[in-house]
Amino acid sequence: MSVSGPDFEDMVNNAPCGYVTLHPNGRIEHVNATLLAWSGHPADQMVGKRFTDFLTMPGRIYYETHIAPLLRMQGFFNEFAIDMVTAAGEPLHMIANANERRDADGKLLLIRLALIKATDRRRYEQELLAGRELAIAAERATQEVLLLEHETSELREQFIAVLGHDLRNPLASISAGARLLGRAVQNEKEQQIVAMMQTTVMRMASMIDNVLDFARGRLGGGIxxxxxxxxxxxxxxxxxIDELRLASPGRVIEFEFAVDGPVNCDRIRIGQLLSNLLGNAVTHGTAHKPIAVHAETRNGLFELWVANAGEAIPQTVMDKLFEPFFRGKARASKQGLGLGLYIASQIAKAHGGALTVASTPAETRFSFSMPLA
Amino acid sequence: MANVIERNNVQVRGAGDRAMVFAHGFGCDQNMWRFVAPAFEKDFMTVVFDHVGAGGSDLSAYERAKYSTLSGYADDVVEIGTELGLKDSVFVGHSVSSMIGVLAARQAPGTFGKLVLIGPSARYIDDEGYVGGFSAKQIDELLEFLESNHMGWSAQMAPMIMGNSDRPDLGQELTNSFCRTDPDIAKAFARVTFTSDNRKDLAEVSVPTLVLQCSEDIIASQEVGEFVARSIPGGRMIVLNATGHCPNLSAPDEVIAAIRAFVS
Known part of the structure; x- marks a missing residue:
């Protein structure tokens, strides 16, 4: 059933959208009551005028350069933002659909435009846009902080590397001096002092080695x-083992060796690994119980372990043992940097092997194992 | 040099010794010429293309600095002419491409033998003793609107044209896919278009030039068109019955007839 008469007029005039028809020359032919009410313009001031006269300046330019060409080319357009200006001079944000009426020869007769108020939608779009810009700005700021942080930490690690390197020379002088003194001094007390100096020098040298390895690893060189x-x-x-025995008078270090063939490894590094494990055992093991060192080749593996007596390591501590700068409980004078086990585990990894720990009230054992081929 | 033909999505059709090059303006792409260019295919080699940043052009070739002046666009037109070996061709420019043609013709003498300028403006902003049609404030508002109203625009100028490289041919459903441009590029193109001032370049045009002026063009008024025709030595102007800014779409027959009379 088709609608006609007053009902039809009401349907068009009071539709819940603005409705306007344009002559092919762009001038307004009809405009419904809804759009008149929204815009505040009286009908006699709109009819006969160019539709673009009622748009904002940017809206006008956009209509002529984008919307009108599109309408001409495809005969319709959907969902375009069109901003009118009300009689009071306020912007009236709208979304429009349009289509053309053409005769049988394709001659343009009429353009129909339906307009929906989109004030809230526009606000929402602007909030989305503002949100996106904020997110982009925040992302950029984060990147800058990260970059700065990265540069700072690199600088710090370079500083550690240089410092460690420069500390070696004066330490070597002290070591040489202590050795000379050791030959010259007579009484037992003086000999003890010199021995203590040498022990300290060795501990320090080993710490410097670890620091340098750590810095090198962080700087990308790796082990x-x-x-x-x-x-x-x-x-x-x-x-x-001899060095550690010398440096730890009174401690017993037992050593078993059962290596049948050649081990393809960096011997200096394996020595460093053992030194770190022994240093750890000396610091944390029970003083009057012997420390055991065992090395063997078995089933295609090279295995090296160091065991000491003492309290069992709690599980919470166990998880962190191989992290850099982790330090367990020890007398302040014996505290190291907390790099020994970390470097040892790095050396193990570099050899394609692993360093593990097992701890019971009877014994704590660090085991290194690597494939022979 | 990058492949000019691909960069500008250059399409060559028709037959004939002389070429006719059609350049679109701000807002659309080579589809602007779909009702006009085919009429010349019998007598001319027709060349349509997209400015970099528009239509099916290579968006990766968009360089902010290069395209911040109309000369950057004119360089591309000259490169297209050189690549195709054009001599004494007809350049038909719409809107801002009118001035791009003026610059290109001067830069490559011999390439373009005639200019047809549709809805040209040598300067959109009013100046002392000159009416451009817009105040500096209004153009600022436009550019501000483009900055602040990004979403409203991007709803229409969608972030990217999907599958634009194989643009659907005539007759296929295109639904709003024309005239879509990356919003940032659209903003930049609006800026270079509406802040350009080529009044001094007009006197240097040395080839026959025809201005096609629409009635009731709110972008380039008759006064603006008259200024262009008057400032070009020997420039002629025809006022079309067509209204609006795009007679190449709204009144193609009138445009075709005017161009034909001018080039024959």
Missing amino acids: TLEYDANGPLEPVLAQV
Whole structure:
């Protein structure tokens, strides 16, 4: 059933949208009551005028350069933002659909425009836009902070590397001096003092080595290895044990060695690993119980472990043992940097092996294991 | 140099010794010429293209600095002419491309033998003793509107044209896919268009030039068109019955007839 007469007029005039028809020359032919009410313009001031006269200046330019061409080319457009200006001079934000009426020859007769108020939608769009800009700005700020942080930390690590390197020379002088003094001094008390100096020098040298390795690792160099498949490993390990014995008078370190063939590894690094494990055992193990060191080749693996007696390591501590700068409970004078186990585990990894720990009230054992081939 | 033909989505059709190059203005792309260019295919080699940033052009070739002046766009037109080996061709420019043609013709003498300028303006902003049609404040508002009203615009100028490289041919459903431009590029193109001032360049045009002026063009008024025709040595102007700013779409027959009379 078609609608006609007063009902039809009401349907168009009081539709819940603005409705306007334009002559092909762009001038307004009809405008419904809804749009008149929204815009505040009287009908006699709108009819006969160009539709674009009632748009904001940017809206006018956009209509002529974008909307009108599109309408001409496809015969309609959907969902375009159109901003009118009310009689009071206020912007009236709208979304419009339009289509054309053409005759049988394709000649344009009429343009129909339906307009929906979109004030809230526009506000929402602007909030979205503002939100996006905020997010972009925040992202940029975060990136800047990260970059700065990265630069700072790199600088710090470079500083550590340089410092560690420069500390080695004066330490070597102290070490040489202590050795000379050790030959010269006569009484037992003086000898003890010199021995203590040498112990301290060794502990310090080992700390510097660890710091340098740590800094190098952080700077991207990682732990570098110089593999040697032929050199004997035992004398290197034995020397490390001798040094530790010398530096820890009164401590018993037992050593078993069962290596059948060559071990393709960086012997200096394995020595450093053992030294770090022994240093740890000396610091944390029960003083009157012996420390055991064991090295062997078995089932295609090279295994090296260090065991000491003492309290069991709590599980919470266990998880953090191999993290850099982790320090367990120890007398202040014996505190290291907390890098020893971390570096040892890095050396293990670099060899394609692993460093693990098992701790019971009877024994704490650190085991290094690496494949032989 | 990047492939000019792909960069500007250059389409060559028709037959003939002389070429006719059609350049679109701010807001749309080469589809602006779909009712006009085919009429010349019998007698001319027709060339349509998209400015970089518009239509099916290579968006990755968009350089902010280069396209911050109309000379950057004119350089592209010259490159297209060189690439196609054009001699004594007809340049038809719509809207801002009118001035791009004026610059290109001067830059590459011999490439363009005639200019047709549709709805040209040498300067949109009023100046002392000159009516451009817009106050500096209004153009500022436009650019501000483009900055602040991004979402409202992007609803129409959608972030990216989907599958624009193989633009659907005539007759296929195109639903709003014309005239879509990356919003940032649209803003930049609006700025270079509406703040340009090429009044001094007009006197240097040395080829026959025809201005096609629409009735009731709110972008480029008759006064603005008259200024262009008057300032170009030997420039002629025809006022079309067509209204609005895009007679190439709204009154193609009138535009075709005027161009044909001018070039034959």
